[in-house]
Structure formats: C-alpha cells, structure tokens
Amino acid sequence: MKFLLQRVAFYVFTAWAAITLNFFIPRLIPGDPVQALITKYQGQLSTQAIESLYVLFGIDKNGNVWSEYVDYWKQLFAGDLGLSFAFFPTPVSEVLSDSILWTLMLVGVTTILSFIIGTGLGVLAGWRRGSWTDGLLPVTTFFSSVPYFWLGIIAIYLLTGPDSFFPSGGGAEVGLVPAWDMYFIPSALQHSLLPALTILISSVSGWILSMRNMMVTVSSEDYITVAHAKGLPERRVALSYAARNALLPNVSGFALSLGFIVGGTFLVEIVFSYPGIGFQLFQALGANDYPLMQGIFLVITISVLVANLLADVAYLFLDPRTRKEG
Amino acid sequence: MSEPVLEIKNLNVGYGLGDQGVRAVRDVNLTLHRGEVLGLAGESGSGKSTLAYGMTRLLAPPGVITGGQVIYHPAEGDPYDVLALSDERLRKFRWAETAIVFQGAMNSLNPVHKISTQLTDVLQAHEPKMSETSRLARAREMLKLVGIAPDRMDAYPHQLSGGMRQRVMIGMALILQPQVVIMDEPTTALDVVMQRQILGQLIELRERLGFSVIFITHDLSLLVEFSNRIAIMYGGRIVEEAPASAIYKDALHPYSQGLLGSFPALKGPRRELTGIPGSPPDLKGMPTGCSFHPRCPKAFDPCAGNIPVLGRPGTGDGRTRSVACWLHPTGEPVG
Numbered sequence: 001m002k003f004l005l006q007r008v009a010f011y012v013f014t015a016w017a018a019i020t021l022n023f024f025i026p027r028l029i030p031g032d033p034v035q036a037l038i039t040k041y042q043g044q045l046s047t048q049a050i051e052s053l054y055v056l057f058g059i060d061k062n063g064n065v066w067s068e069y070v071d072y073w074k075q076l077f078a079g080d081l082g083l084s085f086a087f088f089p090t091p092v093s094e095v096l097s098d099s100i101l102w103t104l105m106l107v108g109v110t111t112i113l114s115f116i117i118g119t120g121l122g123v124l125a126g127w128r129r130g131s132w133t134d135g136l137l138p139v140t141t142f143f144s145s146v147p148y149f150w151l152g153i154i155a156i157y158l159l160t161g162p163d164s165f166f167p168s169g170g171g172a173e174v175g176l177v178p179a180w181d182m183y184f185i186p187s188a189l190q191h192s193l194l195p196a197l198t199i200l201i202s203s204v205s206g207w208i209l210s211m212r213n214m215m216v217t218v219s220s221e222d223y224i225t226v227a228h229a230k231g232l233p234e235r236r237v238a239l240s241y242a243a244r245n246a247l248l249p250n251v252s253g254f255a256l257s258l259g260f261i262v263g264g265t266f267l268v269e270i271v272f273s274y275p276g277i278g279f280q281l282f283q284a285l286g287a288n289d290y291p292l293m294q295g296i297f298l299v300i301t302i303s304v305l306v307a308n309l310l311a312d313v314a315y316l317f318l319d320p321r322t323r324k325e326g
Numbered sequence: 327m328s329e330p331v332l333e334i335k336n337l338n339v340g341y342g343l344g345d346q347g348v349r350a351v352r353d354v355n356l357t358l359h360r361g362e363v364l365g366l367a368g369e370s371g372s373g374k375s376t377l378a379y380g381m382t383r384l385l386a387p388p389g390v391i392t393g394g395q396v397i398y399h400p401a402e403g404d405p406y407d408v409l410a411l412s413d414e415r416l417r418k419f420r421w422a423e424t425a426i427v428f429q430g431a432m433n434s435l436n437p438v439h440k441i442s443t444q445l446t447d448v449l450q451a452h453e454p455k456m457s458e459t460s461r462l463a464r465a466r467e468m469l470k471l472v473g474i475a476p477d478r479m480d481a482y483p484h485q486l487s488g489g490m491r492q493r494v495m496i497g498m499a500l501i502l503q504p505q506v507v508i509m510d511e512p513t514t515a516l517d518v519v520m521q522r523q524i525l526g527q528l529i530e531l532r533e534r535l536g537f538s539v540i541f542i543t544h545d546l547s548l549l550v551e552f553s554n555r556i557a558i559m560y561g562g563r564i565v566e567e568a569p570a571s572a573i574y575k576d577a578l579h580p581y582s583q584g585l586l587g588s589f590p591a592l593k594g595p596r597r598e599l600t601g602i603p604g605s606p607p608d609l610k611g612m613p614t615g616c617s618f619h620p621r622c623p624k625a626f627d628p629c630a631g632n633i634p635v636l637g638r639p640g641t642g643d644g645r646t647r648s649v650a651c652w653l654h655p656t657g658e659p660v661g
Contacts, residue, residue, distance in 0.1 A: 130387065220386070222433035229384055229428075230498075231420030232451045240447075241436050248438075320438060320482040 003323075007312045011305045018301040022294055023072050027065070036288050081298070082291035086283055092295040095280060100262070100299065102171050103269070103276030106192050107261045110199045115254050117200075118207020122250075123243045125208060126215020136208070144205035149267035152198040156271065159194065166194050169273035195272045203257070210253065214246035221245070248319055255311030259304035330399055331505050331538050332358040332381075332424070337394035339373075339380035348609035349392070350376040352562040355636065358506065363532065363539040365549030365570065367585065368559035371606045374542045375429075377559070378508050382424060383409065383416060398423060401505060422452050425499035427492070429511040434495050435483035442479040445469075445498055452502055468497035473527065489520040496528060500535065508540045513548075525552055547589045550574045558582045561607045561617035564636055568647030578639055578649040580624045616652065628652045 034053045038045055045053075075082065081092035125133040143151075160168035172178070173187040218224065219242055227237040266278020273279065277296055284292035315322050339351035351373045358364050366374045379385045381396045396408040400423065411419055428434050436444055445465035449456055456464075466476040472493040483491060492512060499507050509528075513521040529552060532539060541553055549556050550570050557567040558581065566579040577583045584602035604621035607613060613620050619629035628634075629652050639647065639654040 222428055222430040223436045225384060225386075226426075226428060226434050226495075227436070229382065229420055229426045230448050230451065231417045231422065232447060233417065236447065236451070240439070244438050245436070318438065320440075321484050 004313070004316070007309060011309050015302065015305055018305075019076070019298065020069075022297045022301065023069055025297075027290075076298075081295040084284075084289055084292045086287035086289040086292060092291045095292060096277070096295050096299060099275055099277050099280045102274060103262055103278065105188075106195055106274060106276060107199065107268075110196045111203065111257055111261050114200050114203040115207055115250075115257070118204040119211045119247065119250060121204070122208045122211020123215055123238065123246070126212040126219065126246065127238045127242065129212070129216055129219075137212075140205035140208045142205075143202055144209055146202060147267075148198050148202040149271045151202055152195065152268050152271040155194050155198055165190070167191050171275040192274075195268050195274055199268055207250070211246060211250055214249055215242055218242050218246040244318075248315070251314050251318060252311050255307045255314065256304075258310065259307030262300050262303045329360045330357045330397075331360045332399070332540075333395075333397040333405075334377075334381055335395040335397065337377065337380060337396065338392040339376050339385065340390055340392050342388045343390060347388075347390075349612075350389075350562050350609060351380055354394075354559075354562075354564055356557055356564060356567070358538050358540055360505075361532075361536055361538055362555060363529070363541055363553040365553035365556040366540060366542045366559060367544060367546045367549055367556060369544060369585075369602075369606045371609070372559040373562040374559050375510055376562075378426070378510050378540065378542055381408065382420065382426060382508065384426075398506075418452065421448055421499075421504065422502045423504055424506040424508060425502070425504040426508045426510065427495050427499050427512040429514055432488055432491065432515055435491055437483050439482075440479070441465075441469075441481050441483070441486075441494055445479075445494075445501060448498065448501055464501065468501050469494070471500065471531065472497040489516055489524065492516060492520075492524060493527075496524070496531075500531065500537070503535065504537060506538050506540065508542070510542045511544070514543075521548070545589075546573075546585045558585065561612060562609070563617070563650065565618065565651065566647075566649045567636070568649075572647055578647075578654050579618075579651045580622045580653070581618050584621075616650075624653060626652070 034050060038050065079093060081096070084090050084092050084095050087095055121136075125136060155166075156168050160166045167190065170191055171188060172184055172191050176184045176187055178184055178188075224237065224242055227241045232241075262277050266276075266281055268274070269276045269278035270282050277299065280292065281296045283289070284296065334354055334356040337351055337354045338349065340347045340349045342348065354373075354377060356364075356377075366377070368374045376385070376389070379389065380391050383391070385391070391409060394409070397405050398408050398419070399405040408416070408419065435441070442462065442465055445468060446458075446461040449461045449464060462479070466479060469476050469478065474490060474493055474497070478486065478490070483494075486494065492515075496512070513524055516524070525548070528539070539553075541549065543549060546556075550573065553570050555567065556570050556573045557564050558573070558579065559565065560581050566573070566577065566582045568578075573582060574586070577586055581602070584600070587600040588602065590599060602621060607617050607620075613630070615628070615630045615632055616622070616625075616634050619625040622629065632652075634650045634652050636648050636650040639649050
C-alpha cells in the first residue's frame with residue numbers, strides 16, 4: 001500500500017511537470033493564429049480588425065505569463081480548456097470528447113486485441129519452438145518492422161476504390177449522425193475495418209516476437225524442468241509456469257502501448273482521415289490552434305501516466321517480488 | 327537390500343544426431359537396489375547429470391536417448407521400461423515413482439507462485455481425488471518433515487534462503503512417497519554447514535521412509551560418507567563401481583585413485599594433494615581405447631588400443647565390485 005502511494009505521488013508530480021511544460025511549449029513556438037490569418041488575407045485586414053481578432057481568440061497581449069499560467073490551472077480544474085481556434089467557437093473540451101471516442105474505439109480495441117492475440121500466439125510459438133510455428137517468425141519480423149501508416153497507405157492503394165467494400169477514409173458515411181443505431185454503427189464498423197486491420201497486423205507481430213522470445217528464455221529455467229519432472233500436465237507447465245513468468249516483461253510493454261493509444265497512432269488516423277484525436281492534432285498543428293494542441297497533449301500525458309500507474313498495479317499482482325513486505 | 331528397484335541397461339545418451347552429435351553417456355549399466363544410497367561421481371562433463379536426465383526422460387533437445395532400457399520395479403506389479411512409456415503414463419510415473427532434486431537450489435522454484443501452490447499442484451496432478459484441505463495438510467506435513475515452519479506455506483520463493491529452498495525441494499520430492507529420489511548435486515549452491523545439515527536430514531528421512539537415492543556429485547568425500555555404493559563415471563562410461571568403503575580404502579581404477587587423491591583426508595598423516603593431470607576428454611574426439619589413458623599415470627600397452635569392459639576384478643572381494651581397467655582384466659563382464 002505504501003508502495004502504491006509512493007507511485008501515485010510520483011505520478012502526480014510528473015503530471016504537474018508535464019502540464020506546466022504543456023502550458024509553455026506552445027507559447028515558445030513562433031507565430032500565432034492572428035498572424036496566420038493576417039498572412040492568409042495578405043494585409044487586407046485593418047488594425048481594428050486585427051485587434052478584435054486578438055480579443056476574439058482570447059489572446060491577451062498585455063497579460064503576463066504568470067497570470068496566464070495561474071488562469072490556465074484554474075480553467076483546467078473547471079474542465080475548461082478554452083475555445084478552439086480552428087473550430088471556433090467550439091470549446092476544446094467538446095472537440096476532444098467528440099474525437100476521443102473514435103480513437104478509443106479504434107486504437108483502444110485494436111491495441112487490446114493485438115496484445116491478447118499476439119501474446120497467445122507468442123506463447124504457442126515459444127512453447128512449440130522448433131516446429132512449423134517457427135516458419136511464422138520471418139513474417140512477423142517483417143510486419144513488426146514495417147511502419148503501420150505505410151501499411152495503411154498500401155492497404156488504401158490496393159483495397160479501396162469506387163467499387164470496393166472498404167471506404168478509403170472517414171469514420172462513417174458522410175451525413176450520418178453518431179448514435180447507437182442501425183444506420184451509424186454498421187457504417188462506423190465498416191469504416192474502421194481497414195485502419196483496425198492495419199494496426200492489428202503490425203502490432204500483433206511485435207507481441208508475438210517478444211512473447212515467443214521470452215517463452216524460449218523462460219523455458220530453459222530450472223523451475224520448468226522441475227515442473228516437467230513433477231509430472232504436471234503439459235498445459236499447466238506451459239501456462240502456469242512458463243507463460244506466467246514470460247508474461248511479466250510484456251505487461252509493462254502493454255501498459256506503455258495503452259498510454260500511446262491516444263497519441264501513438266495518429267499517423268494511421270491521418271492516412272485514413274479518421275476523425276480521432278490524432279487527426280485533430282494534425283489539424284490543430286496546421287492551424288496554430290494552441291488551446292486544442294494543449295488539450296490534446298494534456299490528454300496524451302494523462303493517458304500515459306494512467307497507463308504507467310496501471311502497469312505498476314498489474315506488476316504488484318503478477319510479480320510477488322515487487323511487493324514490499326509491510 | 328539385493329532387490330533391484332531401478333536397472334539401467336546399456337543406456338546411451340547423446341546430444342544431437344549424426345556427425346554433429348556427441349555421445350555423453352555410453353553403454354551404462356547400473357542397478358539401484360531398494361533402500362540404498364548409490365553415489366555417482368565424476369568430473370564436470372563426465373556424463374553424470376546427463377545420465378540422470380536421460381533415465382527420467384527429462385533431456386531437453388538436442389539431447390536424445392539413443393539406446394538402452396531403464397527397468398523400473400514398482401512396489402507392486404510387474405517391472406516396466408521407463409523409456410518405453412507413453413507420454414501420459416510417463417507423466418504419472420514422474421514424481422510418483424522417481425522424484426528429482428536439482429542442482430539449482432535457487433532457481434528450482436517458480437518465482438511467481440507460493441510455496442503452498444507448488445507443493446499442492448503435484449498432488450493435484452497425481453491424486454486428483456484428494457480434497458483441497460487434505461492437500462494443504464499434506465504439504466504442511468512435508469514442510470514440517472524437512473524442518474520448515476508450516477507458516478512459511480504462504481511465502482514466495484524469494485522470501486526463503488537458499489538452504490530453505492532446497493529443503494522445500496526435498497520436501498516436495500518426498501510428497502508422493504516415491505521409491506527413488508535422484509539428487510543432482512543438490513547442495514552445490516549451499517555452504518558446507520548447510521550441506522551437512524541437509525544431507526544428514528536426508529539420510530535420516532531415508533531411513534524413516536525407505537526410499538532409494540541416486541546421489542550425483544563431484545565431491546567424492548561427501549559420497550564416501552553418505553552412500554552405500556559408489557559408481558565413478560569418466561567420459562560417459564562407468565569406470566568403477568564398488569561399496570563406498572571399498573572405493574575409499576582400495577580404489578582399483580587409476581581415475582578413482584586420482585579423484586580420491588584430490589581432496590584432503592580428515593584423519594591420518596598429512597600428504598600432498600595430487601589431483602589428476604590434464605583435463606576431461608572432449609566428447610567430440612574421444613581417445614581410442616580407454617578414454618582415460620592419455621591422463622593415466624599407469625597406462626600401458628593395451629590401454630590405447632581397446633576399450634576395457636566393466637567387469638568383476640579377479641582379486642579379493644571381486645563379488646561386490648566391478649571395474650573397467652586393463653590393470654584388472656576381468657573374469658566375467660557385468661550387465
């Protein structure tokens with residue numbers, strides 16, 4: 001318990017540092033949205049118009065950084081992340097909550113699926129090493145080293161077209177309103193199929209490889225020989241003795257990848273024009289949309305921290321050696 | 327005493343097949359009698375562990391058994407060949423009939439499961455009808471038997487010392503009351519005081535429970551003290567087999583004499599430790615004839631030419647011992 005509190009305190013500190021950086025970094029980037037608009041209109045804006053734009057976007061040129069920082073924290077606790085510049089006047093929190101569900105559904109489900117499938121196959125391949133399963137290894141090595149967005153581009157090139165079942169982009173049929181109904185859900189599933197497969201294929205391979213290698217390493221441990229000598233059923237030796245120990249390093253890898261669900265696969269979302277967080281980040285960058293960028297970075301930071309905390313908790317349950325005696 | 331419990335007949339074990347393979351155990355004949363402690367000694371690489379793994383079919387690839395039989399005599403029923411058992415029967419045979427205590431005291435327990443889980447899963451696998459509570463009671467009883475407080479049942483392996491872990495392993499080995507316990511250098515990872523303690527306890531348990539022990543070690547002095555009979559291995563073959571006292575007083579094979587000369591005696595006049603010159607043979611390029619002859623101080627004409635057969639020596643107490651050496655040409659071969 002003490003260990004857990006220590007970890008929580010550590011993550012709270014990390015979150016504070018990350019949020020503070022999150023506040024300063026966009027302000028260090030040259031250019032602001034008004035400048036971008038001025039360039040866009042090629043000097044046809046009057047001074048009053050520029051002033052009103054500044055007021056409109058909420059960029060107070062006269063305020064100092066410190067008071068902005070304090071305001072930022074106040075707004076953060078009120079759940080107010082400001083107004084998005086690019087989708088003006090939609091609040092950032094609304095943009096985020098619209099897009100985060102898309103990302104969680106697509107990347108979250110595929111990440112968990114690929115971990116389960118990959119680990120399972122890895123256990124099998126590691127336990128039956130030297131059999132036909134070793135033939136899978138070159139294939140998995142290939143797919144785990146291919147960038148998934150490239151795989152996505154290839155998939156779009158080969159599988160989509162005017163007559164194809166697979167749409168080439170978007171989250172659902174244009175014009176459908178997101179809702180749990182028979183029009184929207186099938187269309188959303190159909191649209192998520194290709195990006196999901198792309199992520200699945202490339203990330204499953206990594207899990208298979210790492211799990212297989214750990215299985216091979218663990219299989220030569222003394223306690224595996226003992227388990228065989230004890231006459232335990234093959235299944236129990238494979239799962240409760242070998243896989244149970246081989247799983248440990250993979251769990252921390254899984255927690256890290258959970259953290260990157262939100263921010264890690266934004267290239268796939270860009271390739272497939274999928275309306276998730278990554279795609280929004282891409283648009284926010286193009287539009288100098290600080291509040292949205294800050295909001296997205298905040299979400300990414302928090303999800304990475306939460307995932308790490310989850311990993312710590314999972315480790316406490318899985319590996320008795322990490323538990324401190326109280 | 328004379329009734330056999332485990333007979334190894336012409337066992338050959340190798341690593342790899344064909345030209346790349348090496349033969350680690352060659353034509354070994356060995357009989358373990360009911361209730362005795364049989365010591366198996368030899369340098370590293372002499373094949374003693376391979377023999378133990380081979381006769382229990384625990385060899386990991388590329389290890390292969392290339393020939394021979396291991397006849398087991400159960401307490402009731404007809405003897406059978408362990409090497410010919412089906413996978414399922416082998417699984418039932420393991421631990422229930424022959425249990426093993428391995429060399430790595432530190433790594434023999436699964437780090438993620440409690441001691442109680444690792445003690446009871448044997449019972450679950452072999453006696454599925456046993457109830458959960460009686461399984462736990464039996465596990466607790468075994469811990470008590472090897473001198474570990476039963477409240478350590480819920481401990482994890484990392485919370486125990488090396489000596490305690492090895493005692494847990496011994497308790498685990500005895501939990502199904504096997505007839506044969508194979509000890510593969512069970513105390514090498516422990517200090518000498520702990521070695522004595524554990525071995526003394528083991529001998530006491532053996533007298534009480536009546537199982538037979540195959541004790542594998544490179545420490546011949548330990549064997550002289552704790553075993554009834556000793557078999558000496560060199561280059562994958564048994565070169566001498568005799569009662570422990572006979573080996574100690576009057577070893578016939580020059581290799582046994584060399585092994586005895588390489589540790590100090592506790593009593594008697596001071597003498598210089600000699601050791602054995604040279605190093606164990608390369609399994610890929612065994613010398614012709616007797617594989618010990620390049621290192622043997624007493625080698626003479628026939629040694630390089632022909633392999634000596636393990637047989638009864640012509641002299642004295644020849645009935646109870648055998649040796650494979652041209653210095654002691656055999657009257658009758660064994661096996």
